Amino acid sequence: MIDSLYPSFGILLVDDEEAWLRSLSMTLGLSGGISNLVRCSDSREVMGILAQGQIGLVLLDLNMPNLSGEELLKMIVQEYPAIPVIVISGLNQVETAVECMKHGGYDFFVKTVEEERLVQGVQRAIRMIELQRENREISSRMLSGKLEHPEAFADIVTGDPKMKSIFRYIEAVSRSSQPVLITGESGVGKELVARSIHRLSRSQKKLVSVNVAGLDDNVFSDTLFGHTRGAFTGAEFARKGMIEHAADGTLFLDEIGDLSIPSQVKLLRLLQEGEYFPLGSDLPKRMNARVVVATHHDLATKQASGDFRKDLYYRLCAHHVQIPPLRERPGDIVPLLDHFLEEAAHEMGKKKPTVPKELPVLLSNYPFPGNVRELRSMVYDAMSLHESRMLSMESFKRAMDKEGFRPADKAPAEVAGSVFVASAPLPSARAVMDHLVAEAMRRAEGNQSIAARLIGVSQPALSKRLKKGS
Numbered sequence: 100m101i102d103s104l105y106p107s108f109g110i111l112l113v114d115d116e117e118a119w120l121r122s123l124s125m126t127l128g129l130s131g132g133i134s135n136l137v138r139c140s141d142s143r144e145v146m147g148i149l150a151q152g153q154i155g156l157v158l159l160d161l162n163m164p165n166l167s168g169e170e171l172l173k174m175i176v177q178e179y180p181a182i183p184v185i186v187i188s189g190l191n192q193v194e195t196a197v198e199c200m201k202h203g204g205y206d207f208f209v210k211t212v213e214e215e216r217l218v219q220g221v222q223r224a225i226r227m228i229e230l231q232r233e234n235r236e237i238s239s240r241m242l243s244g245k246l247e248h249p250e251a252f253a254d255i256v257t258g259d260p261k262m263k264s265i266f267r268y269i270e271a272v273s274r275s276s277q278p279v280l281i282t283g284e285s286g287v288g289k290e291l292v293a294r295s296i297h298r299l300s301r302s303q304k305k306l307v308s309v310n311v312a313g314l315d316d317n318v319f320s321d322t323l324f325g326h327t328r329g330a331f332t333g334a335e336f337a338r339k340g341m342i343e344h345a346a347d348g349t350l351f352l353d354e355i356g357d358l359s360i361p362s363q364v365k366l367l368r369l370l371q372e373g374e375y376f377p378l379g380s381d382l383p384k385r386m387n388a389r390v391v392v393a394t395h396h397d398l399a400t401k402q403a404s405g406d407f408r409k410d411l412y413y414r415l416c417a418h419h420v421q422i423p424p425l426r427e428r429p430g431d432i433v434p435l436l437d438h439f440l441e442e443a444a445h446e447m448g449k450k451k452p453t454v455p456k457e458l459p460v461l462l463s464n465y466p467f468p469g470n471v472r473e474l475r476s477m478v479y480d481a482m483s484l485h486e487s488r489m490l491s492m493e494s495f496k497r498a499m500d501k502e503g504f505r506p507a508d509k510a511p512a513e514v515a516g517s518v519f520v521a522s523a524p525l526p527s528a529r530a531v532m533d534h535l536v537a538e539a540m541r542r543a544e545g546n547q548s549i550a551a552r553l554i555g556v557s558q559p560a561l562s563k564r565l566k567k568g569s
């Protein structure tokens with residue numbers, strides 16, 4: 100968990116002039132939103148501060164008494180090579196800059212004339228350090244195979260290895276300030292994943308969720324940025340935007356793939372600059388929230404067609420979480436069924452029913468186009484009609500039929516290829532039917548009713564076929 104300081108590591112400012120240190124601190128705070136700063140006016144104390152292990156970046160003045168910046172640079176590079184050093188000089192001397200770079204300096208700026216470039220340079224260094232740390236963290240988590248905070252994912256019912264791998268990735272990037280893009284089909288649980296990211300990074304602050312689908316540009320701006328009094332007709336009072344409500348917490352923008360191009364431009368600027376203007380105001384405000392976005396669209400396809408800005412797409416892809424559909428993790432169906440039954444029984448004041456052994460088999464052969472949300476809906480519908488000790492399967496079958504769950508008219512190419520080989524004689528119709536029936540019975544775990552549904556025949560017809568083959 101992190102607090103409101105940014106970045107998560109300390110930045111040490113070293114200069115013998117206290118006034119300059121105060122000025123630089125204010126500049127970095129106001130222009131860059133950088134607040135995790137440590138000031139040092141005595142160069143002899145620098146190595147002791149670094150030894151405490153909280154510093155990730157050093158901004159170093161060259162001209163100082165006692166221990167010069169050049170001497171200090173060599174010492175830092177030798178003893179703490181992982182800590183980048185940005186050198187700041189009061190003189191614009193190319194030779195000095197070159198020498199500093201030769202001795203391991205990360206960047207070089209002139210005090211008096213490059214304030215804006217200095218802030219941008221510090222921001223670049225912060226992003227570089229964060230990416231390096233995230234890469235190390237991701238490698239470490241993936242190799243360990245363990246979760247440090249499994250409680251953050253308590254709302255997500257799963258035992259699937261792919262989902263566990265996603266959880267480890269989320270833990271690894273949870274401290275990053277970069278946005279997280281969550282993609283996956285409708286109903287897979289993207290908002291639950293967003294809540295897990297929030298719990299890991301900013302759990303003591305607010306999670307503010309906004310569904311941006313269908314918002315025109317003006318409504319989008321007002322919703323996120325807020326407005327001042329008199330900003331437009333009817334704006335009798337000033338109103339805070341969702342960014343301000345999510346201060347030091349997480350801003351979750353759902354259905355980001357439906358955002359209009361003008362709104363995409365505004366979101367891109369927000370992510371790049373870290374600041375925004377409330378409607379009717381000329382004074383910018385800093386954004387202190389972590390941004391998480393989600394969509395069921397394929398953003399790569401949308402940006403290729405011109406419906407989604409390429410620069411925004413790559414900005415959002417800094418951290419990408421792709422949630423697999425339920426049909427690709429069939430092992431989660433039974434625990435989810437049990438979870439939803441318990442949840443529904445509690446809400447409806449009923450006893451949790453006994454599940455017929457055929458139900459998990461039936462569900463495991465259904466593709467769930469609506470994913471986890473569809474399974475939950477099925478369970479609640481079944482529980483609303485439930486009266487006896489044993490849960491009826493009829494409402495599940497009706498829901499599947501409503502979704503058009505029928506055997507495919509055409510076999511997938513890979514199945515056709517496995518049965519019909521161009522260089523071999525065609526099998527007889529009987530052999531094909533025997534093969535189809537055997538596969539259906541295997542998938543249905545011996546249940547004739549379910550097997551008949553899978554191949555689109557009646558149960559009596561299947562039973563007759565099985566008797567003939569025996």
